[in-house]
Amino acid sequence: MFSRSLFQTSRPMVAKSQVPKAVRYVRTFKQEEQPRLRINALAPNFTAETTQGKLDFHEYLGNSWGVLFSHPADFTPVCTTELGAFAKLKPEFDQRNVKLIGLSAEGVDKHQKWIKDIEELSNLDKFSFPVIGDSNREVAFLYDMVDEEGFKNLSKGIVHTIRSVFIVDPAKKIRLMISYPASVGRNSAEVLRVIDALQKGDSKGVVTPIDWQPGQDVIIPPTVSDADAKKKFGDFKTAKPYLRFTKA
Known part of the structure; x- marks a missing residue:
């Protein structure tokens, strides 16, 4: 729920009896808040x-x-x-x-x-x-x-x-x-693509390359050793020591 501390209202500095009933107070938004x-x-x-x-x-x-x-x-x-x-x-x-x-x-x-x-x-x-x-x-x-x-x-x-x-x-x-x-x-298709990539990464422990689409190869994170990658993913292709592709 909104915290009252996030928002303030601009109120004229007058007594209540002097404030017209029709006055509409508006929120004052501050970047620091x-x-x-x-x-x-x-x-x-x-x-x-x-x-x-x-x-x-x-x-x-x-x-x-x-x-x-x-x-x-x-x-x-x-x-x-x-x-x-x-x-x-x-x-x-x-x-x-x-x-x-x-x-x-x-x-x-x-x-x-x-x-x-x-x-x-x-x-x-x-x-x-x-x-x-x-x-x-x-x-x-x-x-x-x-x-x-x-x-x-x-x-x-x-x-x-x-x-x-x-x-x-x-x-x-x-x-x-x-x-x-x-x-x-x-681009609504891009929103779907990102969700697919995020869900794939979360479930498989991988990351996705440029323009990745479901069904394409994914990348094994550099933090995973070759030995652990073999155990977890089976076969993988090494383009560079830091860039390894596998199926997901």
Whole structure:
């Protein structure tokens, strides 16, 4: 759940009797209070309203992997294509024990209307994963999802570069972070590829080379001796003493 210490509200220095009822207090975001996210850091937990009701992020993931990806606003062209693509690939993510969760910096009611467009344009029978309503930009702040100029506008207006991707493992550790500019659509196939590579590495104790795809040879880590590699992997090919390939 969000810690109150992470956020402050801007309040005019006047007596309560002088504050108009219509005043809307906004959050003040300070960079020095922002969590530092790194690969293998614990993914910050939060509770939020979504298109599938209120949820706790860690509870939602449970023992699954997770992909959290964000958008600056609803009814935006690039983001509409992205959400449709991820929704179409949901069966592939399900096979890999991965739960999807999107985010947009507007309210849930507007998300529900946007989802109808996504279903229509992507020929979906039903859009079936939650999208967080982050109109207060709390999750965007928590996960540092904006560029330098966008940070200045977190409390107001559209922040064009809330377009990040986080892969989280079942231990709730961040395993990948990618941030895209507003003009470039994401690569959903790459997200799947990275998950395949991470899961292969975790299960087999290997690492994967450039452009690796499932079924291709993997690399034996240099920390594993030739003798241990023979016991663990059987046959392997040595290109250099530090570069050995094997089947997985």
